[in-house]
Amino acid sequence: MIYTLTLNPAADLELQIDEFAFDSVSRANSSRLDCGGKGFNVSRMLNNLGVESIALGFIGGFTGQRLASELGKMNIQCQFTQIAGETRTNVTVVEAGNKRHIKVNEAGPNISPEELSNLVEQVKQNLNAGDWWVLGGSLPKGVSASFYAELITLIENAGAHAVLDTSGEALREGILAQPSLVKPNLEEAQELLGLSSEELTQTQGWTQALLAMGPKNLVVSLGKKGAMIADEHQCAEFTSPTIVEANPIGAGDSMVAGLVWRLSLGESLSQALPYGLACGAASASRQGTDLGSLEQVEQLRKQIN
Ligand SMILES: Nc1ncnc2c1ncn2[C@@H]1O[C@H](COP(=O)(O)OP(=O)(O)OP(=O)(O)O)[C@@H](O)[C@H]1O
Numbered sequence: 167m168i169y170t171l172t173l174n175p176a177a178d179l180e181l182q183i184d185e186f187a188f189d190s191v192s193r194a195n196s197s198r199l200d201c202g203g204k205g206f207n208v209s210r211m212l213n214n215l216g217v218e219s220i221a222l223g224f225i226g227g228f229t230g231q232r233l234a235s236e237l238g239k240m241n242i243q244c245q246f247t248q249i250a251g252e253t254r255t256n257v258t259v260v261e262a263g264n265k266r267h268i269k270v271n272e273a274g275p276n277i278s279p280e281e282l283s284n285l286v287e288q289v290k291q292n293l294n295a296g297d298w299w300v301l302g303g304s305l306p307k308g309v310s311a312s313f314y315a316e317l318i319t320l321i322e323n324a325g326a327h328a329v330l331d332t333s334g335e336a337l338r339e340g341i342l343a344q345p346s347l348v349k350p351n352l353e354e355a356q357e358l359l360g361l362s363s364e365e366l367t368q369t370q371g372w373t374q375a376l377l378a379m380g381p382k383n384l385v386v387s388l389g390k391k392g393a394m395i396a397d398e399h400q401c402a403e404f405t406s407p408t409i410v411e412a413n414p415i416g417a418g419d420s421m422v423a424g425l426v427w428r429l430s431l432g433e434s435l436s437q438a439l440p441y442g443l444a445c446g447a448a449s450a451s452r453q454g455t456d457l458g459s460l461e462q463v464e465q466l467r468k469q470i471n
């Protein structure tokens with residue numbers, strides 16, 4: 167089974183108006199609500215690929231209920247941990263024709279120590295050797311930067327595989343716990359190494375330096391260029407298939423879905439990577455928060471040697 171964990175989910179509300187007008191009332195021409203959060207995106211992409219997953223995370227209030235019901239409609243199994251606070255809403259107001267937009271993110275709820283231990287219990291109850299766990303996204307208030315590291319230790323000690331996709335301190339502490347796979351993008355990789363982009367291009371063996379920090383396998387995504395993979399034996403760069411880019415936000419989450427899908431079937435990282443690239447490219451070719459389809463992924467996969 168593949169589990170996805172979203173600790174800091176959000177309802178992403180997008181309202182479209184004709185034109186910004188301050189100090190007056192604007193009427194929305196259309197509105198859409200999406201389930202925001204890296205783990206949810208991975209579950210949504212897996213669902214498009216026809217692969218089952220179970221979504222875990224913190225859910226609170228009416229917004230939380232709404233997210234749970236939207237995921238339920240997509241046939242994604244959910245095992246959420248209820249919290250007293252309200253799940254955050256992130257609002258984007260866009261002008262027709264995508265001219266300009268304003269995005270305001272709510273700070274989100276505070277997680278109590280009891281709620282945190284309820285979530286850890288929920289994870290423990292689902293731990294089985296051979297399963298895959300995707301830990302993705304930022305941490306909510308009340309959760310320490312070492313929390314992913316604690317979960318990774320639990321998961322890996324149970325003989326399951328943890329995949330980490332986050333940034334900043336949570337990523338730095340998380341990789342020290344030796345997850346099975348970590349997937350930073352280039353910016354996140356630079357931050358981990360404390361190097362500028364120029365310094366990175368001049369540094370030989372930087373992927374091995376990242377591996378030395380703890381992860382068993384590494385995929386660094388390079389946006390439209392593709393990705394690099396490294397383990398203790400090898401380091402290789404793969405080129406992504408060519409698409410017409412529509413919206414690359416969430417391409418990384420789709421890539422993680424593709425990788426975990428193939429790894430969970432027993433494939434090696436270099437066998438799985440073409441599917442990761444194809445999934446990332448498929449989703450980058452879609453408008454808005456739409457993610458790639460299985461048919462599109464299979465087509466794009468054929469373009470990769
Ligand atoms: N324009 C594009 N053309 C082709 N492939 C793309 C494009 N954008 C993204 N991809 C694919 O998706 C993968 C992940 O993209 P990227 O490196 O942008 O991830 P990311 O920065 O983690 O994204 P996010 O965190 O927003 O999901 C890339 O390695 C590549 O295979």
Ligand SMILES: [Mg+2]
Binds near residue numbers: 331351418419
């Ligand atoms: Mg990313």
